[in-house]
Amino acid sequence: MLETQWVELLRQRVGLHREHLPLLWDCDFMFGEPSPEEPERYVLCEINVSSVSPFPPSAVGPIVSAMAEALKDAGRR
Secondary structure: OHHHHHHHHHHHHHOOOHHHOOOOOEEEEEEOOOOOOOOOOEEEEEEEOOOOOOOOHHHHHHHHHHHHHHHHHHHHO
16 A cells, blocks of 8 residues: 555655655654554555665665656656
8 A cells, every 4th residue: 555555645745756756764653543444454654765875785786877867856856
């Protein structure tokens, strides 16, 4: 749900363009109160952007490539 719904809804609510999302970030969740309709619920606890390390180490290369491409695109505007 985070990848398919929540990020898009949050982005729209705060007026953030997709290209302004950080390349590397994570979210922490806690268990929420279950309901009859949703026996397993989660509550967003925090979103980390500045204190995140790439994992696994093999993720570093693709992140660097994505950042380089984003910087090239920004320079073209």
